[in-house]
Amino acid sequence: xxxxxxxxxxxxxxxxxxxxxxxxxxxxxxxxxxxxxxxxxxxxxxxxxxxxxxxxxxxxxxxxxxxxxxxxxxxxxxxxxxxxxxxxxxxxxxxxxxxxxxxxxxxxxxxxxxxxxxxxxxxxxxxxxxxxxxxxxxxxxxxxxxxxxxxxxxxxxxxxxxxxxxxxxxxxxxxxxxxxxxxxxxxxxxxxxxxxxxxxxxxxxxxxxxxxxxxxxxxxxxxxxxxxxxxxxxxxxxxxxxxxxxxxxxxxxxxxxxxxxxxxxx
Amino acid sequence: xxxxxxxxxxxxxxxxxxxxxxxxxxxxxxxxxxxxxxxxxxxxxxxxxxxxxxxxxxxxxxxxxxxxxxxxxxxxxxxxxxxxxxxxxxxxxxxxxxxxxxxxxxxxxxxxxxxxxxxxxxxxxxxxxxxxxxxxxxxxxxxxxxxxxxxxxxxxxxxxxxxxxxxxxxxxxxxxxxxxxxxxxxxxxxxxxxxxxxxxxxxxxxxxxxxxxxxxxxxxxxxxxxxxxxxxxxxxxxxxxxxxxxxxxxxxxxxxxxxxxxxxxxxxxxxxxxxxxxxxxxxxxxxxxxxxxxxxxxxxxxxxxxxxxxxxxxxxxxxxxxxxxxxxxxxxxxxxxxxxxxxxxxxxxxxxxxxxxxxxxxxxxxxxxxxxxxxxxxxxxxxxxxxxxxxxxxxxxxxxxxxxxxxxxxxxxxxxxxxxxxxxxxxxxxxxxxxxxxxxxxxxxxxxxxxxxxxxxxxxxxxxxxxxxxxxxxxxxxxxxxxxxxxxxxxxxxxxxxxxxxxxxxxxxxxxxxxxxxxxxxxxxxxxxxxxxxxxxxxxxxxxxxxxxxxxxxxxxxxxxxxxxxxxxxxxx
Numbered sequence: 001x002x003x004x005x006x007x008x009x010x011x012x013x014x015x016x017x018x019x020x021x022x023x024x025x026x027x028x029x030x031x032x033x034x035x036x037x038x039x040x041x042x043x044x045x046x047x048x049x050x051x052x053x054x055x056x057x058x059x060x061x062x063x064x065x066x067x068x069x070x071x072x073x074x075x076x077x078x079x080x081x082x083x084x085x086x087x088x089x090x091x092x093x094x095x096x097x098x099x100x101x102x103x104x105x106x107x108x109x110x111x112x113x114x115x116x117x118x119x120x121x122x123x124x125x126x127x128x129x130x131x132x133x134x135x136x137x138x139x140x141x142x143x144x145x146x147x148x149x150x151x152x153x154x155x156x157x158x159x160x161x162x163x164x165x166x167x168x169x170x171x172x173x174x175x176x177x178x179x180x181x182x183x184x185x186x187x188x189x190x191x192x193x194x195x196x197x198x199x200x201x202x203x204x205x206x207x208x209x210x211x212x213x214x215x216x217x218x219x220x221x222x223x224x225x226x227x228x229x230x231x232x233x234x235x236x237x238x239x240x241x242x243x244x245x246x247x248x249x250x251x252x253x254x255x256x257x258x259x260x261x262x263x264x265x266x
Numbered sequence: 267x268x269x270x271x272x273x274x275x276x277x278x279x280x281x282x283x284x285x286x287x288x289x290x291x292x293x294x295x296x297x298x299x300x301x302x303x304x305x306x307x308x309x310x311x312x313x314x315x316x317x318x319x320x321x322x323x324x325x326x327x328x329x330x331x332x333x334x335x336x337x338x339x340x341x342x343x344x345x346x347x348x349x350x351x352x353x354x355x356x357x358x359x360x361x362x363x364x365x366x367x368x369x370x371x372x373x374x375x376x377x378x379x380x381x382x383x384x385x386x387x388x389x390x391x392x393x394x395x396x397x398x399x400x401x402x403x404x405x406x407x408x409x410x411x412x413x414x415x416x417x418x419x420x421x422x423x424x425x426x427x428x429x430x431x432x433x434x435x436x437x438x439x440x441x442x443x444x445x446x447x448x449x450x451x452x453x454x455x456x457x458x459x460x461x462x463x464x465x466x467x468x469x470x471x472x473x474x475x476x477x478x479x480x481x482x483x484x485x486x487x488x489x490x491x492x493x494x495x496x497x498x499x500x501x502x503x504x505x506x507x508x509x510x511x512x513x514x515x516x517x518x519x520x521x522x523x524x525x526x527x528x529x530x531x532x533x534x535x536x537x538x539x540x541x542x543x544x545x546x547x548x549x550x551x552x553x554x555x556x557x558x559x560x561x562x563x564x565x566x567x568x569x570x571x572x573x574x575x576x577x578x579x580x581x582x583x584x585x586x587x588x589x590x591x592x593x594x595x596x597x598x599x600x601x602x603x604x605x606x607x608x609x610x611x612x613x614x615x616x617x618x619x620x621x622x623x624x625x626x627x628x629x630x631x632x633x634x635x636x637x638x639x640x641x642x643x644x645x646x647x648x649x650x651x652x653x654x655x656x657x658x659x660x661x662x663x664x665x666x667x668x669x670x671x672x673x674x675x676x677x678x679x680x681x682x683x684x685x686x687x688x689x690x691x692x693x694x695x696x697x698x699x700x701x702x703x704x705x706x707x708x709x710x711x712x713x714x715x716x717x718x719x720x721x722x723x724x725x726x727x728x729x730x731x732x733x734x735x736x737x738x739x740x741x742x743x744x745x746x747x748x749x750x751x752x753x754x755x756x757x758x759x760x761x762x763x764x765x766x767x768x769x770x771x772x773x774x775x776x777x778x779x780x781x782x783x784x785x786x787x788x789x790x791x792x793x794x795x796x797x798x799x800x801x802x803x804x805x806x807x808x809x810x811x812x813x814x815x816x817x818x819x820x821x822x823x824x825x826x827x828x829x830x831x832x833x834x835x836x837x838x839x
Contacts, residue, residue, distance in 0.1 A: 143342035144603055249602060 001066055001087075002059030004034060006052040008071040008092075014042045015095060016051055019078040023065035023086025023105060026058035034058065051076075062086040062105065069094075074114070080107045083124070096133070099126040102150070115159065121169070123150040134159035134178070137171045147171065147188060163190045166207060172233060182209050185260060191233050204245045204260030212237070212265040221245035222262055230263070239263040267770055269294045269304040272739060275312025276746050278711040279319060280648070281730035285708045286746055291317055293737035296770030300733050308772075310765055314745040318711050320379030320738035320768060322728050324718040325498070325538045325575050326656040328369045329383045329397035329406070331390040332587045332616045335606055336363035336657070340585055340620060355779055362584040362620075362657040366401040370782075372663050373404045374773050377740025377763040380719075380728055380788075383408035384498075384538065384655075385449060385589045387610045388415075389812075389819070391441035395826040398787055403773055405831070407722075407788035409498055410441050411589050413448030413480055414455040416612040416811075417803060419473040422483035430487040431837065432797035436804065442789040442821045442830070445495035445722075446488050449589035451477035453502055454615045457592040464503050466515045477502050481519045485534055491792045491837045492527040494723020496573070498536045504593050505542050507550060510558035513543040514565055517572055525571060528835075529723030532570065536721055539577025539655035541637035552628040552688065557636045557696035563643035563650075573649040573721045578637030578668045580660025581630055581685075583622045588658060591615035612811055623660070628695075631686040633659070635698035641672050642701045647712040648720065666760035669714075672705040674753035707746055723833075724788075737770035743777075787827045792835040 004026050020037040029037075034057075035049030048054065052069075059065040063085040073079065074093040081097060085105045090098075093111040100119040108127045115133035118126045119140055132154040137147035138161055146165035153172045160178035163171050167187045176194035183199070185207040195213035202219055210232050222244035230239050243259035250257050272291040277284050290301040327333055337343070340363055348359035349368075358368035373381060386394045386408040398406045412418050412434065421430045434446060452470040453463035459471045466478040481499060488497045501516040503509040520535040537543065544562045547554040566572050586597060591607055594617020598605035606618040623630040637659065644650035652668055654660035660668070670677050678698065682689035693699030705713065719729025727736045744759035766774035768783045808816050821827065 140345055141341045142339065142604075143345070 001064050003056045003066045003068060004058055005055045006067065006069045008051060008069070008073055009053050010051055012041050012051060012075050016041055016046070016076045017078055018048065018076050019081040020048065021067065021069070021079050022081065022083040023058070023062040023067055023088060024083050026067055027062045027065045027086070028058055028060060030057040031055060083107070093130070099124070102126070112156070118147055118152045120145055120147065121150050122148045125150060126152045128154040128156070131156035131175070132158040132173070134161050135164065136162045137166055137169070138163060139165035144184070157194070163188070166190070176213070182207060185209070201245060201260050201262050203248045205248055205250060206258055206260055208261045208263070210239070210263045210265070215264065219245060221247040238266045240266065267295050268772070269307035270310060270767055270772070271301065271304055271307040272310045272312050272317055272741060275315050275317035275741060277317045277731065278707045279731045280708055280712045280716045281725070282732055291731050291739055293739065293767055293770050296737045298731055298733050298735045298737055310741065312741045315764060316707060316742040316744045316746060316759070318377070318740055318742070319715045319729055319731050319735070320740045320766065321377055321714045322718040322722065322724070323378055323381040323653065324536070324651050324722060325384040325653045326381055326662060327384055327587055327658070328381060328656065328662065329366065329401060329408070330386055330394035332618055333363060334393070334397065336585045336587050336618050337365070339604060339606055339618065343585065353778070353780070354782060362582070362661045364662065366397055369662065370401045370403045371779055374766055374779055375763055376665055376761055377742060377766050378404055379736070379738035379768050380405045380724065382406070382444065382722065385447055386410045386441065386443060387589065387614050387616065388437055388441045389610050389613055389814070391443070391821045392826055395442060395787065395821050399826065399828055402785050403768060403783040405786045405788060407444035409445050409447035410437055410443035411447045411449050411614045412484055413451040414453070414614050416807065418480065418484070419452070419455065419470060419475050422479050423473060423475040425479070425483060427483060427486045427490055429797065429800050430483055431490045432794045432800040434487055435491060435792035435794045435837065436800065438790050438792055440820050442787065442827050444788055444790050445493050445498060446484055447498045448481065448484055449500045449614065450502055450504065450593065451480040451499070453477070454589060454591045457615060458609060462592040465512055466502060466519070478519060481516060485520055485523055489523065489526040489534060491794070492835055493790055493792065494527065494529040494531065494833055494835070496525065496531060496534050496536050496721060498538060500538050500588070500590065501543055504590055507545050507547045507555050510544050510546055510562050513537070513562055517565060520571055521569070523571060527723060530725050531721060531723045533573040533649065533721055534571045537572065537574040539653065539659065540574040540640045541577040541579065541633060541659065544636050544640065550629045552691050552695060555629065555632060555695060557632065557639060559636050559639035560643055560697050563640060566649070567645045573651070573717070574640070575651040575653040576637050576640045577653055577655035577659045578641070578671070579623050579630060579633040580654055580664040580667060581623045581625045581634055582660050582664065583620070584657045584661055585618060586621045586658045587616065587618040589614045589616045591617045593617070594619050597621065611813065612807060625685050626687040628688040628691055631688055631692045632696055634681070634686070635692050635696040638671050638678065639697050639701060641705065641713070642703045647705070647709040648717040650713055651718045652713045663761070666757045669710060669760050670753045670757040673710065673756050675702050675704055677753035737767055739767045741765035784829065786829045786831040788831045788833065789827070790833045790835055792837055794837050
């Protein structure tokens with residue numbers, strides 16, 4: 001597997017928008033060609049070579065290309081945007097839109113990431129060994145198509161509005177989560193292993209949310225159904241099932257009304 | 267001003283009966299002239315290309331408050347869909363609700379010279395005109411909506427045609443409007459009461475008037491004034507299965523009415539986006555829903571005073587927007603996406619909902635078929651105009667694709683066989699399977715140029731290459747002798763004009779936009795006899811109901827209409 005190593009050599013004064021940092025774009029290019037790829041800082045067009053020292057070369061296809069960023073890229077946006085295959089490893093913190101609209105492959109961030117990661121993603125894996133920001137796996141502003149497939153794992157905490165308009169796939173947050181979880185959710189699974197604050201599952205139509213810890217204030221539109229013993233993401237426990245959001249429309253399947261499901265661990 | 271001589275192109279001009287002949291087209295001082303009348307012109311070599319008068323769009327939603335609301339509430343429409351400025355061009359963006367600049371550039375690239383904004387709420391005419399002003403290149407006009415206006419409802423309840431006409435004349439002057447548009451007559455006002463008008467005889471609550479009275483009265487008032495354009499109707503029950511009967515009822519209201527105008531217009535009623543009004547059956551299910559385009563178009567073929575535009579569904583993700591408030595509410599409950607709605611005081615309302623015409627569903631495919639059938643059943647193409655009701659049935663940029671489908675049975679079969687999931691079912695429930703007609707370039711020129719220009723009352727300016735008309739000429743990279751092998755060439759050529767001359771100025775040169783032109787806003791100034799009653803009613807309504815005064819209502823001055831083109835009409839006789 002071919003490897004491309006990017007080492008940041010300066011911090012952008014503004015922010016570097018680098019949607020070209022993906023195995024898809026790097027595939028078939030040597031270090032010089034990768035260095036010549038464009039990015040944006042404010043209204044100016046720059047090259048990746050202006051901000052990174054680049055070693056190695058891309059493989060023949062995205063699938064056999066690994067991209068490693070060694071260093072802090074907390075002022076670089078759109079890393080791994082729309083990637084379809086291959087691997088991307090960030091050893092440091094990253095800014096917004098990591099793995100936005102990704103369709104396949106694997107991104108690992110050994111650090112914290114900012115908002116809008118995994119936005120509208122339809123496949124692949126996004127692993128964050130650190131904390132995530134707001135709008136993780138959500139939909140782009142105005143859009144109703146949030147995360148539709150794939151998996152996001154965050155070992156630390158996540159911000160607010162995680163999984164807004166989520167339609168499929170799985171988000172696992174190891175720590176705590178801020179307000180507005182799975183708003184307008186129409187499918188998929190969100191697992192919060194720590195505590196949640198308020199407005200979990202507001203206007204939820206379908207899909208499943210698990211919360212292991214506490215929820216500060218429960219949405220009034222959820223109704224208690226039953227208790228059951230479940231195994232969730234390798235963790236066994238007894239869960240209380242609430243269904244909702246009763247204020248929202250719900251589809252029918254074989255005569256049965258389908259609700260959003262919110263499981264709280266005892 | 268530079269003179270131009272377009273040489274060696276295949277010219278299509280139905281008004282002059284030119285059908286693909288190699289004729290030179292000359293432009294001098296902004297007007298078409300005889301080829302011999304230009305001296306030392308700039309030569310445009312159109313060898314192997316198609317030359318037509320610039321196209322005329324009779325119905326599109328491209329400026330105004332609801333278009334802008336569509337832009338505001340669909341940021342995702344611009345996601346990954348913006349082009350940075352270059353040369354003359356500024357940044358453009360958006361797909362179904364493009365920026366004003368993209369609208370202008372799109373029209374230029376498609377070879378259009380005039381576009382009619384299809385629904386202007388009078389109260390927001392100022393906003394509409396600001397957007398029109400900011401849309402360069404093309405000439406535009408706007409049709410204020412009258413079908414749910416309190417003045418109109420009150421006058422027509424008593425069949426007061428003269429008062430209605432006086433009010434129309436006043437409103438056209440106040441809003442710098444072009445003609446009379448009528449959307450879901452009575453229905454949008456009923457929506458204010460939680461109701462709708464589903465047939466032409468449903469009574470509007472409180473006003474006690476029916477859509478039949480509204481349509482009939484507006485047609486009469488329109489002819490009383492002798493306006494250039496005829497009454498432009500979007501009938502009741504748009505989009506409802508089984509609505510074709512209501513459409514026929516609406517069309518029959520025009521029976522026997524003769525056009526009265528000095529503009530050469532021959533129709534008295536224009537039924538817009540006919541596709542949405544030709545449905546049979548009782549539900550959207552494939553075992554019930556069916557096309558009734560043949561029945562409706564056959565009726566139109568049997569009379570001579572009705573025109574229509576198609577409103578072809580292009581199977582895209584788009585943004586629906588109409589003054590038909592109840593319809594949009596209904597739609598938002600079908601697809602559960604976001605919905606915006608407005609009630610415009612005494613005048614109208616509107617709604618906006620994003621919509622995906624999914625080729626994997628039966629119903630979207632059937633709508634696609636019905637739109638094309640409306641274009642293929644017509645006997646006189648001078649009365650059927652190609653539109654997508656942009657952006658309702660499809661984005662503006664899809665016009666060339668619609669031309670392709672109309673001009674090539676092969677392209678339609680390819681859709682039915684390969685793209686549409688329920689192609690066979692659609693052949694069974696619609697008429698598309700029995701139609702092998704292919705619209706010729708000559709007919710296309712009627713359906714996109716000569717026809718709409720005539721029905722808008724603008725045939726003395728647009729739609730033909732006759733000497734004396736505006737110097738609006740489009741040259742398309744399409745060779746009618748050799749490019750017939752591949753329908754894709756039609757779509758490419760009509761979306762990428764090689765040249766566009768507008769008002770004698772070269773706007774598109776070798777496919778590139780090189781000039782922002784001299785955009786004009788067309789409006790109609792109708793003079794009527796003094797009418798103290800209507801004047802009193804107007805000041806009374808402003809005093810009692812409107813949230814603004816008349817001073818804040820009138821569209822006036824260069825801020826709103828910097829470059830007006832006024833068409834004078836005298837109805838004082």
